[in-house]
Amino acid sequence: MSDFILFDEEFRLIKDVISRLKADAQAKVVFIVDKNGQQIAAQGDMESLDTTSLASLTAGNVAATDGLARLIGEREFPVLFHEGERDNVYISVVSQRVILVVIFDERSSLGLVRLRVRKANAELERIFETIQQKVEAEKTRRMEGFDSPFAEITDEDIDNLFRD
Amino acid sequence: MTFINYAAREINCKIVYYGPGLCGKTTNLQYIYDRTNPAAKGKLISLATETDRTLFFDFLPLDLGTVRGFKTRFHLYTVPGQVFYDASRKLILKGVDGVVFVADSQEARMDANVESLRNLEKNLAEHGFDLQTIPYVLQLNKRDLPTSLPADVLYRSLNFKGEPTFEATAPLGVGVFDTLKAVAKQVLMELRKK
Numbered sequence: 276m277s278d279f280i281l282f283d284e285e286f287r288l289i290k291d292v293i294s295r296l297k298a299d300a301q302a303k304v305v306f307i308v309d310k311n312g313q314q315i316a317a318q319g320d321m322e323s324l325d326t327t328s329l330a331s332l333t334a335g336n337v338a339a340t341d342g343l344a345r346l347i348g349e350r351e352f353p354v355l356f357h358e359g360e361r362d363n364v365y366i367s368v369v370s371q372r373v374i375l376v377v378i379f380d381e382r383s384s385l386g387l388v389r390l391r392v393r394k395a396n397a398e399l400e401r402i403f404e405t406i407q408q409k410v411e412a413e414k415t416r417r418m419e420g421f422d423s424p425f426a427e428i429t430d431e432d433i434d435n436l437f438r439d
Numbered sequence: 440m441t442f443i444n445y446a447a448r449e450i451n452c453k454i455v456y457y458g459p460g461l462c463g464k465t466t467n468l469q470y471i472y473d474r475t476n477p478a479a480k481g482k483l484i485s486l487a488t489e490t491d492r493t494l495f496f497d498f499l500p501l502d503l504g505t506v507r508g509f510k511t512r513f514h515l516y517t518v519p520g521q522v523f524y525d526a527s528r529k530l531i532l533k534g535v536d537g538v539v540f541v542a543d544s545q546e547a548r549m550d551a552n553v554e555s556l557r558n559l560e561k562n563l564a565e566h567g568f569d570l571q572t573i574p575y576v577l578q579l580n581k582r583d584l585p586t587s588l589p590a591d592v593l594y595r596s597l598n599f600k601g602e603p604t605f606e607a608t609a610p611l612g613v614g615v616f617d618t619l620k621a622v623a624k625q626v627l628m629e630l631r632k633k
Contacts (some may be wrong), residue, residue, distance in 0.1 A: 279442045286446030311534030312498075312514060313442040313451045327481045327500045331514065335486070335495060338530040424507055425450075425630040433624045436503040436511065437616070 279309055280410050285402055286316065292398045293318045293375075300391035301383040303362070307399070308333055309373050319378075329376070333366060337374050356385065367392055369399045440534040441630060449510045452626050453534055454619075457559045458541035459551035460492070460520035463580040466609040467541060468499050468515055471619060474612065475501060493519040496531050506627065513623060520555065529562045537574035537626040538563070539618055541609075542597050544579050544587035552597060574625030577604040578618045583611070 293305040297318050304319035306326065312334035317326055336355065344352045355366040365377040365388045375396065377388050442451040456464040465485065472483040481500035488494050497517040504511060518528040532538075540559065542552045560570045579593050590606055598604055603621040607614030 278440055281442070281444045281446055283446045286444075309442060309534075311440060311442070311453055313453075315444075325482055328484050328498070331484065331498045331500075335498075335530070338533060339495070339527070342526055342530055424509070425627075428506060428627055428631050430624075432506050433627050436506065436623070437620050 278410070279313075279406075280413065281315060281406065282409060285406050285409075288402050289316045289399065290318065292395050292402070296377070296391055296395040299394075300377060300379065300388045302377045302379040302388065304376075304378040306330070306376050307369075307373055308376065310334055310337065310368075315373060333374055333376055337366065337368065354389075365389070365392065367396060369396050370403045372403060373399070375399065441536055441626070443509075447510075448508060449512055450506070450630070451512045451514065452536040452623075453514045453516065454537045454539065454622055454626065455531055455535045456515065456517040456539045456541055457528075457555065458520055458580075459543055459548060459555040460522070462520060462541045462543040462548070462552075462555075463607075463609040464517035464520060464541050465491075465493055465497050467539075467578075467580075467607075467615050467618070468497050468517055470609055470612045470615045471501070471515065472499055474616075479503070492521065493517055494524075495519065495527050503623065511623075511627070513626075515619075522554070525558065525562075528558070529565060532562050532566050532568070535563075535566070535568065535573070536629070537576075537622040538570075539576050539578055539622050540597070541578045541580050541607075542593060544581045544590075544593060545584055546586060546588050549588070549593075549596065552593075556597060571600060574622055574629055575600075575602050576618055576622040576625070577602050578607050578614060579604065580607045580609050580614075582606045582613070583608040 293316060297305045306317035307315040308330040309315055312331040314326055314330040340355055341351050353368045357364040362378055362380050367375050369375050377392060379388055456467055458464050479502045484498040486495035499515040501513045501515060503513060516531050518531045563570050577598055579590055581587055594604060605614040605618045609615055
């Protein structure tokens with residue numbers, strides 16, 4: 276399986292899309308995680324939120340729901356919605372690879388969020404396609420002898436990490 | 440699957456603690472959590488039953504420091520060990536970079552160790568990983584119990600490729616950080632090849 280590499284340029288594009296989505300959908304928070312639970316980008320009032328835990332639990336949630344889907348003969352459930360007393364969470368899967376999460380309250384509505392997410396999804400799909408192509412190109416380049424920044428990690432570098 | 444974020448200059452890796460029910464996977468994470476500087480760790484999340492059996496997973500994010508200008512973040516997960524949670528166990532191996540197999544040293548749990556190891560191999564294969572090549576460490580836990588088998592007996596039955604092996608007593612922290620360090624090292628060394 277290939278690694279997931281995020282470059283500056285695409286990171287900025289992703290940030291733009293989710294920041295626009297946050298405004299258009301009148302959401303509190305919008306973030307993107309990959310299906311393995313790593314957070315890719317976030318936008319909104321994150322101070323009160325433990326975003327690392329959110330990312331991991333979201334991925335676990337989507338993975339469990341994917342498992343359920345396959346059990347009943349579906350490929351996946353691309354959209355999940357959790358309704359709370361104050362806040363709601365709208366989760367959708369982009370390109371079968373990353374997860375877009377929108378947290379919103381009574382200032383917005385499910386209909387509006389759904390509409391705006393659909394538009395953002397299309398844009399995100401294109402960006403992640405570009406990332407995929409870049410990762411492939413990078414891989415080929417490395418096979419041809421270009422060094423990665425990690426090619427020279429030494430035992431000492433790693434030992435230093437554990438020196439307290 | 441390592442996530443390299445050039446924008447944030449971060450490397451994110453996923454390590455999964457595997458093993459039979461009640462072998463001490465959660466205890467490993469709990470000890471690491473208790474002994475890590477608050478600035479370097481996130482919240483320890485446990486999705487457990489009322490009787491503290493892991494239902495889905497435990498999760499602990501850990502910042503280890505900087506390598507070559509990149510912040511290294513390790514996400515530690517445990518799986519539910521009980522046999523009937525296999526579907527959940529499989530999900531957690533998705534995108535794994537390194538595996539720790541926590542074996543229960545007690546004689547009565549030997550069959551459970553072997554069964555869990557086979558299960559690991561099978562579930563890894565379903566995600567396209569090979570236990571022979573993935574970064575992997577064996578931990579022989581519960582060395583303090585009088586019912587535990589000699590370490591060399593366990594080693595002969597469970598060590599299959601000369602992987603780094605550590606004796607541990609997880610509640611006291613014996614062997615816990617050595618295990619983590621060994622698997623993290625292998626995962627980072629893998630990056631060199633990519």
